[in-house]
Amino acid sequence: MAYRAALLAASLAFPAGMALAQISIPEPPPEPEVVDPEVAAEELAKTVAELPPVDESVGTSYYLVQGSTLEGLEEAMRAKGPDALAGQGIWNVSYGLEPCTVSLSATISMPKLIGKSAFTDEDMIVWEEMLTALEAYQQEHVAIGREAATEVRSLNCTTEEEGGIEAVIAKYREKSAAMDESTENGAKSGVRLTTPEA
Numbered sequence: 243m244a245y246r247a248a249l250l251a252a253s254l255a256f257p258a259g260m261a262l263a264q265i266s267i268p269e270p271p272p273e274p275e276v277v278d279p280e281v282a283a284e285e286l287a288k289t290v291a292e293l294p295p296v297d298e299s300v301g302t303s304y305y306l307v308q309g310s311t312l313e314g315l316e317e318a319m320r321a322k323g324p325d326a327l328a329g330q331g332i333w334n335v336s337y338g339l340e341p342c343t344v345s346l347s348a349t350i351s352m353p354k355l356i357g358k359s360a361f362t363d364e365d366m367i368v369w370e371e372m373l374t375a376l377e378a379y380q381q382e383h384v385a386i387g388r389e390a391a392t393e394v395r396s397l398n399c400t401t402e403e404e405g406g407i408e409a410v411i412a413k414y415r416e417k418s419a420a421m422d423e424s425t426e427n428g429a430k431s432g433v434r435l436t437t438p439e440a
Contacts (some may be wrong), residue, residue, distance in 0.1 A: 297343070300349075303350070329426070387418075
């Protein structure tokens with residue numbers, strides 16, 4: 243009798259269908275997935291390795307200069323050269339998504355001397371040394387563009403960085419500009435024919 247009374251009291255306290263809803267225990271949160279950094283790095287490297295290589299196109303264009311002295315050639319380069327400079331290395335990185343494809347196009351502008359007979363052997367040595375320094379300097383700009391393209395490819399053409407991939411490319415454009423500023427557009431690297439007057 244006492245047992246039956248206890249059951250009756252329990253059924254009165256918890257109407258049918260209500261007791262389970264009120265005492266249900268929430269599911270525990272899922273365990274966070276533990277990712278081994280080395281494994282993640284290996285997977286990223288594998289993904290990058292499977293991407294198509296950077297499509298690269300680098301060319302050289304020439305403008306003609308002439309003169310009878312080294313000073314005259316410097317004036318001719320200022321008059322005819324790109325942006326009044328002896329030479330220029332410009333680059334552009336473009337990319338596509340799904341799948342990630344990256345292209346680097348670069349052009350180096352260089353002077354080409356016509357009428358060499360007016361110059362002494364010593365003058366020609368100075369000219370050739372300047373051309374060598376100019377070519378090397380502009381190749382440094384192309385190398386910066388190559389770094390930009392390589393980073394875009396390594397990111398699989400996507401990034402969480404503010405500004406996205408364009409911000410990544412802009413970072414390398416700033417690097418090119420800083421190089422020009424610190425070297426006076428290559429003058430400190432030997433890109434000059436004459437020594438400026440003090």
